[in-house]
Amino acid sequence: MAKMTMVEALNTAFHQEMERDDRVVVLGEDVAVDGGVFRVTEGLLEKYGEMRVIDTPLAEAGIVGTSIGMAIYGLRPVAEIQFSGFSYLAFEQLEAHAARMRWRSRSAYTVPMVLRTPYSGGVRALEHHSESREAYYAHTPGLKMVIPSSPRNARALLLSAIRDPDPVIFYEPKVIYRAFREEVPEDEETLPLGKAQVVREGEDLTMISYGAMMRPTVEAAETLKEEDGVEAEVIDIMTISPLDHETFAESVRKTGRVVIVHEAPRSFGPGAEIVARLVEKSFWYLEAPIQRVTGFDVVIPLFAYEKAYLPDADRVLRAARETLSV
């Protein structure tokens, strides 16, 4: 066991998987010599060479489009887009081809690639470096959309994503990259994609979140226990798509009350889908209106005001108390 940051845990996943499987290649801007601008791919070039760790030209569609070809050929490309705000140039390649090649070719050709990209606000960055657009990818049939929340599950989910036979968008909460350390077992550990996790058990309220927003959510749950004597069940979705509703639908049948937390804009965000599934699966168990604590339907402000945009433990707490008061 070693205590690792998320960056170190992701880096460990790469070392373990590239050692194990020579089909894995890493490509993107500044991923080789520089080891990635966040250092997630540090040391890979030295160990695995320039055919497997590729500093590409600066072109996002090119990175993803060539990854698709590599994946069809039988490699397991892991592409990095430096910031999710720059990934939209590659969106057509994902929507038109990565997500459909299996379907189009009746499974003759598949695209087992991963697109890793940092998302999330809270790091005092320039414009285009802070948004959360997981809904774009989650809305595309054929893609999988995964967001880890801690060093340990980041390592496990990245290993699963690389081994997955289908294209996976892997959003990394950059505000968590070096925020804290966590014990990560030395032996490899994977987590199934498409499966949520109950990270805190409780009977009174269900709190559903993922990624960077897990921290304020768990913090609010702890405060609820201390100050209100309320036991909240907290669920980490981890895979946005395909979404595991069983875990939270079951929880809500027990608690009857729900708070959903994400930093993506509210309208048509993942919370909307979670609410819809709850209505389909657990409607008769609901005891109060569902609360959504989310980003607003605005461009995320530059960093002077970003705290006002991003949900924090206080906002989550207010929403929880609101739903508990009914």
Added chain:
Amino acid sequence: MPREKIDLPHEVEYISILDPGGELEEKLEPEIPDDLLLKLHRMMLLGRRFDKRMLNLQRQGRIGTFAPIQGQEASQLAAVAALEDSDWMVQSFRETAAALWRGGSMENMLLVYGGFFQGNEIPEGVHNLPVAIPVATQLLHAVGLAYGIKYREEDRVAMVFFGDGATSEGDFHEALNFAAVWQVPTIFVCQNNQYAISVPRTNQTNSETLAQKALAYGMPGVQVDGNDVLAVYTAAQEAVERARAGDGPTMIECVTYRLSMHTTADDPSKYRDEEEVEKWEARDPIPRFQTYLKEKGLLSDDDIEALEEEIQEEIQNAVDRAEERMEALGGEAVIMFDHMYAERPPYLEEQRQAFIEEEEATNG
């Protein structure tokens, strides 16, 4: 010297070997085995006749929209003729004849254009990617495939087709750039058929040639008479050899002309005049190749007549089989839920079950 001309490593050549009248530039004549020449001729005819038949089927409402290839048979067939079966072909949507050459079947194509994606099943041992409709997006896939070839140190190449309009897309430029930087075995074949739907080549780019765009990326570019089988084959063979030798990608611009419409939903009389079409009809790739083959003693008028009959029968059989299959597959809509993921996610399975129940309820 404060100002001087910069020498670039490549120049753009134009190749023409068999002129529109069938006149041969003997010193450039490539050595092509007789059986390959005859196969090329047969496939050009098949491509032309199948295209015509599909147009009739579309006009009768028996298949949907497709992109005819009439006039472009040489530019695609002579290019894939330089490939081995183990090489890869990445197509756009106007390579019917090339796909047939590479192991695709008319029956399957009719299924796809008839609205049945079952026609996209890839036969074992065929290395063709399915039709890619968003313009220029497929070029990057060919570069990725070629990267895989280089990584595995295999003796293969990846050839990708696109049109003149594609050269305006960002993906075209990214693909050429990546391929040249990586020095991977990709052959970029541009079928410059003069129009992107209604927009003429002159409004697409201010470049003198499309081939010269390759030079900006540090790779050879060559322009050929795309209606001349021998010229296209020569350029393709040189590019394939270069790629196999590890000397990287090449771009070939085949100057040709779309004698028919962009797709069956298009009316070309709106943007080009009959005179221009007639000028290009006189440059048709098929008659001049037939003249060449006759002069070589490989083909007679009787041969052509027999071949035409044989081809008509082959096409008729494919149409019959495809229509039978379409009839049989009509009620199989539930397969839309297949092949989305390796394993169907639970919520998708739920939707599939609900669909099946609804179908059963509706059909009694």
